[in-house]
Amino acid sequence: MSSESHVAGHGxxxxxxxxxxxxxxxxFDTSKLGMWLFLATEILMFGGLFVGYGLMQSVYPExxxxxxxxxxxxxxxxxxxxxxxxxxxxxxxxxAASQSEKAKTVRYLLGTLVFAAGFLVIKYFEYSHKFHDxxxxxxxxxxxxxxxxxxxxxxxxxxxxxxxxxxxxxxGMALITWIMLRAMRGEFSSAYYTPVDLxxxxxxxxxxxxIYLFPLLYLVS
Amino acid sequence: MSEHVHSSSARIYVVVxxxxxxxxxVTVGAAYVNFGSSSINLIIAVLIATVKATLVALFFMHLRHxxxxxxxxxxxxLIFLGLFLLFPLIDIGSRDKVVPYGLRMQAQPxxxxxxxxAAPAPSH
Numbered sequence: 001m002s003s004e005s006h007v008a009g010h011g012x013x014x015x016x017x018x019x020x021x022x023x024x025x026x027x028f029d030t031s032k033l034g035m036w037l038f039l040a041t042e043i044l045m046f047g048g049l050f051v052g053y054g055l056m057q058s059v060y061p062e063x064x065x066x067x068x069x070x071x072x073x074x075x076x077x078x079x080x081x082x083x084x085x086x087x088x089x090x091x092x093x094x095x096a097a098s099q100s101e102k103a104k105t106v107r108y109l110l111g112t113l114v115f116a117a118g119f120l121v122i123k124y125f126e127y128s129h130k131f132h133d134x135x136x137x138x139x140x141x142x143x144x145x146x147x148x149x150x151x152x153x154x155x156x157x158x159x160x161x162x163x164x165x166x167x168x169x170x171x172g173m174a175l176i177t178w179i180m181l182r183a184m185r186g187e188f189s190s191a192y193y194t195p196v197d198l199x200x201x202x203x204x205x206x207x208x209x210x211i212y213l214f215p216l217l218y219l220v221s
Numbered sequence: 222m223s224e225h226v227h228s229s230s231a232r233i234y235v236v237v238x239x240x241x242x243x244x245x246x247v248t249v250g251a252a253y254v255n256f257g258s259s260s261i262n263l264i265i266a267v268l269i270a271t272v273k274a275t276l277v278a279l280f281f282m283h284l285r286h287x288x289x290x291x292x293x294x295x296x297x298x299l300i301f302l303g304l305f306l307l308f309p310l311i312d313i314g315s316r317d318k319v320v321p322y323g324l325r326m327q328a329q330p331x332x333x334x335x336x337x338x339a340a341p342a343p344s345h
Contacts, residue, residue, distance in 0.1 A: 029288055036291045040298035047302040054306050055313050061259050073249065080245050088238040091281045095231055204281045211273045214245075215266030219252035221259040 016192045028194055035198045039205050046164065046209055053157045053216060056150075066147040067154030068220040070135050072126065076218035079122050080210065086115035087207040090176075094200040097193035102186055105196065109180040112203065116173045123166055130155070161213055168206045175199045237280045244273050 014024050021027035057064050093108035134142030137159050141152035179199050182188065188196055248269040256262050279285045284292045 032287065033290060033294075036294045040294050043295075043298045043302060044305075047305055050302070051306045051309060055309050057263070058260070058310065058313065059318060065259050073252070077245065077249050081242060084238065084241045084245065087241075087277060087281050088234060091234050092231065095234070201282055204277055207281075208274050208277050211277070212267070212270050215248055215252070215270050216263070219248065219262070219266050221252070221255070221262050 014191055024191065028197075031194050031198060032201070035201050039201060042168075042205060046161075049157065049161050049164065050212070050216075053161070056153055056157070057220075060148065060150040060153065063148040063150035064154055065221045067135075067151040067158070068218060070130070070133070070143075071158070071218050072129075073218050075122050075126055076214050079119050080214045082115045082119045082122070083207045083210050086112045086119070087204050089115065090200045090203045094193070094196050097183065097188045097196040098190055100189040102183060102188070105183045105188065106180055109176055109183060113173060113176055113180070116169055116176070119169060120166065120173075123162065130158075158217055161217065165206070165209055165213060168209070172199075172203050172206050175202065233280060237276050241273055241276060244269055 017024050017027055021030065089108045089111035093105050093112065096104035096108055130136070134140075134144070135151075135155050136142065137156035138152055141155060143151070176199060179196055182195065248266055251265055251269065252262065254262075256265060278295065284295065
């Protein structure tokens with residue numbers, strides 16, 4: 001073990017390096033690899049919903065067109081802008097952390113949280129509007145404005161997809177808060193900012209999924 | 222050296238954000254144009270989304286500068302998602318209209334005409 005440390009040749013051993021890694025860089029790359037494997041499982045989990053959406057859209061295109069007219073494009077577009085901006089502030093936070101700029105890191109993370117909260121506020125207004133109109137999944141569908149009955153299925157996909165995505169937004173906000181508190185305590189520097197980077201990757205995936213959800217749900221025709 | 226690389230990467234992030242916002246406007250605009258059928262409109266929207274997703278993955282998720290193994294994992298998951306989508310689509314495209322169990326009552330022509338009347342039907 002000690003001979004391996006000598007091979008690595010890094011004068012002072014950083015305190016965060018775990019003994020089973022050759023050096024800090026290998027530890028960083030390994031953590032990232034693990035995160036990417038997790039993101040792959042996330043893609044496959046959402047994948048089931050995307051495949052279901054694709055199949056049912058191909059069978060009932062008219063129900064999809066009718067269903068999506070109940071969604072507010074402006075609200076969807078504003079939420080897209082919110083998430084894109086939050087992804088930008090997140091990557092700037094990672095960048096600031098890698099430069100040991102503590103104040104900037106905290107500020108960008110706070111900005112990310114504000115955009116994420118804005119996203120959830122708009123989602124709340126959209127959901128409450130649909131609850132009010134009875135535009136609910138499956139047997140709970142009680143909208144009396146007409147249209148193909150398979151709209152109930154469109155709203156099944158709408159709530160399952162945006163619901164799972166919204167849950168990821170909430171989890172992401174909790175993680176960003178945790179990272180922000182650690183950044184305020186000065187735990188990150190150019191030598192070690194792995195948690196900021198990994199939470200960043202998670203947050204970008206949340207953005208990535210919304211990039212697909214927005215056109216699939218709001219812009220059917 | 223790394224200082225220079227990092228200050229220029231901050232500028233790249235701004236450019237990427239502007240490109241993403243621009244593509245969002247394009248995709249909303251494209252939704253108001255009728256390209257023939259709602260399926261073609263969807264395909265165009267998904268293509269634009271894929272350009273946006275590629276930008277996010279390459280720049281915001283650092284795949285451009287990462288060890289290639291991360292990109293391999295990412296692309297592999299997308300390939301399997303493609304297979305997952307492809308085979309059920311081939312299957313459903315090669316048979317008569319499939320009616321999910323919960324919608325069988327509503328799908329009958331008489332019930333479909335009177336949607337409000339059909340609403341209580343699923344409760345059985």
